[in-house]
Amino acid sequence: MTASLSIRQVGKRFLSRGTIVHAMSDVNLDVGEGEFVTIVGPSGCGKSTLLNILAGLFPPSSGEVHFRGERTRGLNPEIGYVTQQDNLLPWRTLRKNVLLPLEFRGVSVSNGVAERVQTLIDKVGLSGFENHYPHELSGGMRQRVNIIRTLICDPRVILMDEPFGPLDAQTRLTLQNQLLELWREERKTIVFITHDLAEAITLADRVVVMTGRPGTIKSVTPVTIPRPRDVYHIHDSQAYREIYDKLWEELRDEVAKVM
Amino acid sequence: MAKTDEVKSTPPEDLDLLLPPEVTGLRLLWWRVRNAEELRWVRVAALRVIFGVIMIVLWESASGTLIDHRTISSPSLLVTSFFEISDPANPDGSLWVHFSYTVENTFWGYLLGALAGIMFGFLLAEIEVVALVIEPFIMAFNGVPRIAYAPLFIAWFGIERQPKIILVMTIVFFLTFVSTFAGIRGVSRDLINVSRVLGGSKLAILRKIVIPSASPWIFNGLKISIPFGMVGAIVGEYIIADKGLGYLLQRYNNEYYTTGLILIIFLLMILVIMVNQILNWAEGRALRWRPTSRMGQETVIPG
Ligand SMILES: Nc1ncnc2c1ncn2[C@@H]1O[C@H](COP(=O)(O)OP(=O)(O)OP(=O)(O)O)[C@@H](O)[C@H]1O
Ligand SMILES: [Mg+2]
Numbered sequence: 169m170t171a172s173l174s175i176r177q178v179g180k181r182f183l184s185r186g187t188i189v190h191a192m193s194d195v196n197l198d199v200g201e202g203e204f205v206t207i208v209g210p211s212g213c214g215k216s217t218l219l220n221i222l223a224g225l226f227p228p229s230s231g232e233v234h235f236r237g238e239r240t241r242g243l244n245p246e247i248g249y250v251t252q253q254d255n256l257l258p259w260r261t262l263r264k265n266v267l268l269p270l271e272f273r274g275v276s277v278s279n280g281v282a283e284r285v286q287t288l289i290d291k292v293g294l295s296g297f298e299n300h301y302p303h304e305l306s307g308g309m310r311q312r313v314n315i316i317r318t319l320i321c322d323p324r325v326i327l328m329d330e331p332f333g334p335l336d337a338q339t340r341l342t343l344q345n346q347l348l349e350l351w352r353e354e355r356k357t358i359v360f361i362t363h364d365l366a367e368a369i370t371l372a373d374r375v376v377v378m379t380g381r382p383g384t385i386k387s388v389t390p391v392t393i394p395r396p397r398d399v400y401h402i403h404d405s406q407a408y409r410e411i412y413d414k415l416w417e418e419l420r421d422e423v424a425k426v427m
Numbered sequence: 428m429a430k431t432d433e434v435k436s437t438p439p440e441d442l443d444l445l446l447p448p449e450v451t452g453l454r455l456l457w458w459r460v461r462n463a464e465e466l467r468w469v470r471v472a473a474l475r476v477i478f479g480v481i482m483i484v485l486w487e488s489a490s491g492t493l494i495d496h497r498t499i500s501s502p503s504l505l506v507t508s509f510f511e512i513s514d515p516a517n518p519d520g521s522l523w524v525h526f527s528y529t530v531e532n533t534f535w536g537y538l539l540g541a542l543a544g545i546m547f548g549f550l551l552a553e554i555e556v557v558a559l560v561i562e563p564f565i566m567a568f569n570g571v572p573r574i575a576y577a578p579l580f581i582a583w584f585g586i587e588r589q590p591k592i593i594l595v596m597t598i599v600f601f602l603t604f605v606s607t608f609a610g611i612r613g614v615s616r617d618l619i620n621v622s623r624v625l626g627g628s629k630l631a632i633l634r635k636i637v638i639p640s641a642s643p644w645i646f647n648g649l650k651i652s653i654p655f656g657m658v659g660a661i662v663g664e665y666i667i668a669d670k671g672l673g674y675l676l677q678r679y680n681n682e683y684y685t686t687g688l689i690l691i692i693f694l695l696m697i698l699v700i701m702v703n704q705i706l707n708w709a710e711g712r713a714l715r716w717r718p719t720s721r722m723g724q725e726t727v728i729p730g
Contacts, residue, residue: 223624245626255621259639259716268635269625301716321626 170236172325172357173199173222177231179382180217190382191217195231197376197385199325202355206368208415209378209386210423215361216252218383219327222359223249235325245273248323252330254314256302262313263289263298269321288316292346308339312346319350325357332367344370344399352396365419369393369411370402377418380425387418500686505693508686519678520670526694529672532588533660536595540656541649544600548607548645558608569601573659577666591663591671598659603648610644611637646710653702657695 179193192214199205209215221228224243233240235247256265266285267277275281289295292312302310311331318326332340344367351358362368368375369391377386393407402408450458460466483502490501513522551558576597580590614637622632664673672691679687 225620225624243623243626247624249621249624251617251621253617255615255618257618257636257639259714268622271635272622272626272628272631317625 170201171198171234172201172203172236173197173359174234175199175218175222175231176234178218178221178228178233179230180214180221181229192384193230193382194384197388199357199359200373201324202357204351204358204360204371204373205376206360206362206372206374207376207378208362208365208368208419209383210380210419210425211363213378213381213383213422215378215383216329219249219329219359219361222325222327223247245321246323247325247327248318248321250315250318250326250328250331252333254302254307254310256310256313256317258302261299261301262294262305265302265313266317266320269317273321285320288319291350292316308335308343311335312343315347319354323356325359328358328360330361330363333363340364340367341399347371348395348397348399365412365415366403369408369415370397370399375411375415377415377422380422386422387415389415497683497685500689504686505690509690512687512690522675522690522694525671525675528670529657529660529664530698532591532663532671533595533657536592536659537599537652537656539592540596540599541603541652543596544603544648545607545645547600548604549611551604552608552611565601565604569605573598573655574662577663580663581667586667591660591668594663595656595659599652599656602652602655603645606644606648606651607641610641610648613644614640643714646706646714650703650706650710653706654699657699661695 175195175197178195180191182189182191195214195218197205207215207218220226222233222240224240224247227241235244257268260268263285266289270277270281286295286298289298292315294309294312294316297305297309302313305313315328315331332343335343348371350356358371360368360371372391375389375391377389378384379386389411391411393402393405393411461470486499487502490496490499490504496504509522511517515521515523551561573594577590577594580593584590584593618636618640619632622636627635660671661673661676664671665677668674672695676688676691679685679691
């Protein structure tokens with residue numbers, strides 16, 4: 169498996185109100201092409217910071233990031249980013265929100281494009297809501313729009329920062345299922361942050377556990393549970409239990425240190 | 428208001444259940460009119476007209492009986508003097524000459540001030556350093572009551588239109604500037620970052636993210652500037668002029684001509700309401716997406 173993203177000795181320090189916050193240090197990770205990696209760690213350990221760096225919003229203080237063998241500098245159209253807040257434009261309808269990145273890229277809305285947009289909308293179960301404004305959609309629907317807005321540009325890598333964080337348990341499972349289906353069809357490289365260990369295991373090829381601040385990688389655990397996975401019943405399997413217990417041990421220590 | 432609203436919002440099918448059985452014929456029709464949801468704004472409009480008429484009647488009957496008509500004038504005096512003053516043959520110049528002088532000055536001052544205010548708001552909000560340096564100066568200029576500038580402007584720009592237009596301009600400039608600046612500063616950083624990741628250029632982000640995000644604030648600035656801008660024009664005329672509603676106010680004041688004073692106040696009211704309605708309409712169209720403004724559109728104010 170070739171590395172899609174390589175993170176080498178990446179660290180980040182912030183100057184915040186005159187003091188230096190050491191958010192992250194010595195992070196090393198290779199994410200393979202088409203791999204689904206999830207990251208868990210205590211709050212404030214630099215997970216979002218890591219994604220911001222991978223997305224190219226700002227450079228790391230130390231170390232470097234390579235995308236398909238080349239060192240990244242700034243934003244990269246091949247890398248999509250689904251943020252924790254849905255960040256939809258309230259003055260645009262669902263459809264027009266999905267079209268935004270295409271407008272940014274100067275893609276004219278031909279028949280083919282319109283069809284692709286519609287296919288995605290249908291696939292995540294939003295048909296019939298194309299002309300609704302974000303405030304007329306539920307939180308789960310908005311988050312789906314947020315995701316397909318990133319997918320429409322067809323990036324190779326998708327970074328996701330607790331995308332299902334604020335949603336209720338049932339909606340979460342539905343969206344996890346939809347995400348796994350999309351991923352199975354399109355084989356994107358996905359780096360997915362979550363605070364929910366069950367979600368991390370259900371989705372991942374590998375689960376990364378981070379330490380408290382300054383965040384660094386504590387362990388990387390492969391999830392060998394065969395795919396396609398049943399998000400609704402995976403929790404009953406023995407393999408899942410074992411991984412869950414192992415990861416929880418590791419995470420608990422880190423969370424305890426922070427608290 | 429709140430209490431009657433509750434009754435009105437009862438759905439029609441429930442309404443008939445509330446209906447006392449002995450009500451029939453004309454009384455039934457009346458009952459329906461009083462309670463139908465669709466007729467809500469008609470009812471409110473009717474009540475407003477009734478309220479206005481009562482006020483006028485009270486005013487008319489108090490004038491000359493309870494209170495001297497030279498103090499509070501009266502509706503009928505207003506009507507007669509309206510026709511006198513607005514007569515084109517009026518030696519002091521018809522009311523409409525004065526009216527359009529003030530409106531024109533306000534218009535040009537408003538237009539130039541608003542354009543400059545919005546432009547500077549955008550520029551300064553984008554350039555961090557300039558914003559930091561200039562902020563206390565702006566606040567200082569803005570903090571001084573605008574009347575204080577009027578004599579200076581008259582000394583600089585003479586007694587014709589220019590000082591009045593410039594006075595309106597400065598007032599409108601600061602109000603629109605401050606609201607535009609605040610609006611742009613308030614655009615969510617996350618939204619901008621997400622747009623950058625989605626491939627937005629600086630210009631595209633300005634057009635598609637920043638301007639729409641800031642537009643509620645900009646509209647707000649434009650709206651609050653209307654009455655303040657008019658104050659500028661009137662104050663300018665009040666101090667020195669030979670034309671305009673401010674000049675008339677000043678003259679009528681010296682002549683103890685209360686009817687004329689009240690007439691002009693009414694004229695100004697009508698003007699402000701009209702302009703405000705136009706801006707409300709424009710805002711409603713531009714910000715149709717907003718949940719609050721949608722509900723606002725349903726308010727009982729007709730038109
Ligand atoms: N722009 C910034 N300026 C200053 N400090 C920052 C900035 N961004 C993040 N930090 C600090 O860096 C640390 C890591 O923040 P980050 O948002 O990456 O945490 P996180 O792991 O995503 O936490 P959570 O799980 O709560 O979202 C925090 O201590 C935070 O205060
Ligand atoms: Mg975070």
